[in-house]
Amino acid sequence: MFNNLSEKLDKALHVLKGHGSITEVNVAETLKEVRRALLDADVNFKIAKEFTNTVKEKALGQNVLTTLQPGQLMVKLVKDELTELMGGDVEDIDLSGNPSVILMSGLQGSGKTTFSGKLANYLKNKKTKKPLLVACDVYRPAAVDQLHVVGDQINVEVYSDKGNTDPVAIAKAGIAHAKANGHNVVIIDTAGRLAVDEAMMTEISNIRDAIQPQEILFVVDAMTGQDAVNTAKAFNDVLNFDGVILTKLDGDTRGGAAISIKSVVNKPIKFIGTGEKMEAIDVFYPSRMADRILG
Ligand code: GDP
Numbered sequence: 001m002f003n004n005l006s007e008k009l010d011k012a013l014h015v016l017k018g019h020g021s022i023t024e025v026n027v028a029e030t031l032k033e034v035r036r037a038l039l040d041a042d043v044n045f046k047i048a049k050e051f052t053n054t055v056k057e058k059a060l061g062q063n064v065l066t067t068l069q070p071g072q073l074m075v076k077l078v079k080d081e082l083t084e085l086m087g088g089d090v091e092d093i094d095l096s097g098n099p100s101v102i103l104m105s106g107l108q109g110s111g112k113t114t115f116s117g118k119l120a121n122y123l124k125n126k127k128t129k130k131p132l133l134v135a136c137d138v139y140r141p142a143a144v145d146q147l148h149v150v151g152d153q154i155n156v157e158v159y160s161d162k163g164n165t166d167p168v169a170i171a172k173a174g175i176a177h178a179k180a181n182g183h184n185v186v187i188i189d190t191a192g193r194l195a196v197d198e199a200m201m202t203e204i205s206n207i208r209d210a211i212q213p214q215e216i217l218f219v220v221d222a223m224t225g226q227d228a229v230n231t232a233k234a235f236n237d238v239l240n241f242d243g244v245i246l247t248k249l250d251g252d253t254r255g256g257a258a259i260s261i262k263s264v265v266n267k268p269i270k271f272i273g274t275g276e277k278m279e280a281i282d283v284f285y286p287s288r289m290a291d292r293i294l295g
Helices: 002-018 024-040 045-061 070-085 112-126 141-154 167-180 198-211 226-239 257-265 286-294
Strands: 100-106 131-135 185-189 215-221 243-247 269-273 281-283
Touching (some): 024 070, 045 070, 070 257, 070 286, 112 185, 112 281, 167 198
Antiparallel strands (some): 269 281
16 A cells, blocks of 8 residues: 555656656655645645645755655655654553543544543553443443443443433442542543534533542544534534544555644644544554554
């Protein structure tokens, strides 16, 4: 896949070389291929344009056209720049609290409940933590049941209080339960809606204010493309979250939402979801994502 763009760029530049008239304009033409690859991967138009402008400056500065394989050098430039744009390094989550409280946010269907389970399982296995899952969706009893199913699968306790309609009270009681029972991580799954609405935002900010989590994670479905960016912005404006979880990357999406989200909210993507199973979780590696986006 990665060779595709490389080959295309090499070809384009070699043709230009053959004409003996390699100019800034020619580089710009070639970068159109890059922009096309980004747009195909669902990167926001404005971001793709700004990005190719930056790469153009760098390419001209590095005399790309005098090298033997200009396409490959160009792809390296593009890849390095994309990696940088997505954050460069891998970002961990804050587990310094005792217990460390992690608040999950996101729209209904984004994969919040599934990811809460995956994260609990990951922390239990990889970081030898003792997590507790807390079910704070007071509107959909099925969501609470779903979290219990997930908890049973991974052998992690789930705290819920089905009769209770106050998510703040449930979250607080969940944390108290964790403290009393030696859980050092609490993952709070909250209610989502199908679209951003004020009631949901007020509810989750009330939970946040009451429990002061170490980490607020925003979960978003990578398949939703441009919408993912708007949703991320809406949640970040209210919650000022700490990190993004990009789910459903096992689908056809090339994952351009990763770049757009990072550019718009400037928060790190911390994990990705790559399937429905509890093991389908991975740390987000910007350079791997850059390969995927370039196609
Ligand atoms: P919530 O409403 O945000 O809690 O979303 P759920 O956790 O219930 O997930 C919604 C649907 O997406 C479920 O059918 C999940 O199995 C599915 N899902 C969640 N994460 C992933 C993922 O990474 N890949 C795939 N293919 N499906 C996922």
